[in-house]
Amino acid sequence: MYFNANDVTSFLGQKDFIDTAIVPLISIDLSSEKIKQSGAEVDFVMSLTSFIEQQFKGRLLVMPPFSHMTSLKNEELPQQFETQLHSAGFKHVFFITCDHSWTNIGDIVNIIWLPAIPLESMDASVKKSILEDQLRQVVPMLSTKWAQI
Amino acid sequence: MSNNRVSRRQFLSYTLTGVGGFMAAGMLMPMLRFAIDPVLQKHDGGDFVETEHKIADLTEEPVKVDFSFEQVDAWYKSNVTNVAWVYKDGDQIIALSPVCKHLGCMVDWNGDSAHPGQFFCPCHAGRYEKNGKNIAGTPPLGPLDEFDVQEKDGYLMIGPAKANTLVK
Numbered sequence: 001m002y003f004n005a006n007d008v009t010s011f012l013g014q015k016d017f018i019d020t021a022i023v024p025l026i027s028i029d030l031s032s033e034k035i036k037q038s039g040a041e042v043d044f045v046m047s048l049t050s051f052i053e054q055q056f057k058g059r060l061l062v063m064p065p066f067s068h069m070t071s072l073k074n075e076e077l078p079q080q081f082e083t084q085l086h087s088a089g090f091k092h093v094f095f096i097t098c099d100h101s102w103t104n105i106g107d108i109v110n111i112i113w114l115p116a117i118p119l120e121s122m123d124a125s126v127k128k129s130i131l132e133d134q135l136r137q138v139v140p141m142l143s144t145k146w147a148q149i
Numbered sequence: 150m151s152n153n154r155v156s157r158r159q160f161l162s163y164t165l166t167g168v169g170g171f172m173a174a175g176m177l178m179p180m181l182r183f184a185i186d187p188v189l190q191k192h193d194g195g196d197f198v199e200t201e202h203k204i205a206d207l208t209e210e211p212v213k214v215d216f217s218f219e220q221v222d223a224w225y226k227s228n229v230t231n232v233a234w235v236y237k238d239g240d241q242i243i244a245l246s247p248v249c250k251h252l253g254c255m256v257d258w259n260g261d262s263a264h265p266g267q268f269f270c271p272c273h274a275g276r277y278e279k280n281g282k283n284i285a286g287t288p289p290l291g292p293l294d295e296f297d298v299q300e301k302d303g304y305l306m307i308g309p310a311k312a313n314t315l316v317k
Contacts, residue, residue, distance in 0.1 A: 010252075017252055017273055017288070058252025059272035124217070124228060143271070 001061045002053065011061055020060040020142070021090040024049050025078065025097035025111075026067040041098040041116040048114070049096060051131045052138060059146075061090075075105050082109045092145050096138075112141055197299050197306040202235065204242065204300050211236040211258045211268075211279070214244070216307050233296050233307055234258055234268070236279070245281045246294035246310050256293070268293065280315040292316040 001007035001018060011018050024045045029038040046065065053062045066081065068074070082093045095102065095109060098116040105111065114134060119127050155163075182189075198216045217230040232255070233244040247255045249270040256277065260269030267284070268277040276284040281293035295315065297308030 014252060055255045056272055058249060058254040058270075124230070128215075128230060139271075 001057060003061060003064055007061070015089060018059060018061055019091040021063055021085045021093045022049060022052065022060050023063040023081065023093065023095050024065040025095045025099065025102055026065045027070045027073065027099045028067055029070045040118045040120065043119055044116045045096060045098055047119060048131060048134055051135055055135065056142070073101070078105065078109055094142070110145065112138055197308040199301060200305045200307060202305045203303055204305055205303065207235060207237045207242060207305070209237055214305065214307070235305065242298045242305070243315065244296040244298050244307055246296060248294065249275055249289060250283065250291040250293065251275050251289040281313045282316040
């Protein structure tokens, strides 16, 4: 489910079943040498998140992307975000990102880090198979957490 | 030559009839077009989509078949890839929608090692029999949807989804 009016309505009716929140963590770098790379990362994270959403629509709510400038990175914010989501009733919160520096708070919050794959020059079928491969990496992380209760 | 002489009066009446005819046609044609418009509408949703799977390759074991089509959502066009689980039941080809009837996750064939030969939804452990019938005691409340199928030059074509017709 996405964080929009329609899906939130069904979320409210099915709160017992939708117990997982996914937050894309996005760093924006506007410096001229990195802006393109930054764009490719966003493209990848958002494509992968939508793909995860499509597969597990009934169990997770995808939050709007949590974005920040690379220079304004604050390690506290994802933790506070997580606390808020937990108190709103989500049992599991996952952050998904291409920025490796977030893995240093991986002990405190669930960070799914994946290296960005530039998708822009691929045609649709290649893109789909790449995303399927990446999804296969993410599924075990979700299912181990889901199996813990 | 003199028999065919056109008088000024005749010439004017011919010209006026001609021009008047055009003007009337110009008004009537759009009216007619509006009146029969529903017949001329394109039916985007109802078309069959060709897949890359050959009919001859299908077996009794369900396989995942991708098919994509263009979806227009207001001004936003996107290429949507959809999936169907396709298998043969005798001579009949059956294509089931992978969308779980509980909350819309993607079900997987043989997804749960404890229950082989069933469709399994990883989100809340919903299960379906091979014909799409939901198994009582698991969350889903209805059977999986079914797609219309057609054959074209030996290749499988998938049409619009409909309610499951296999479950009695």
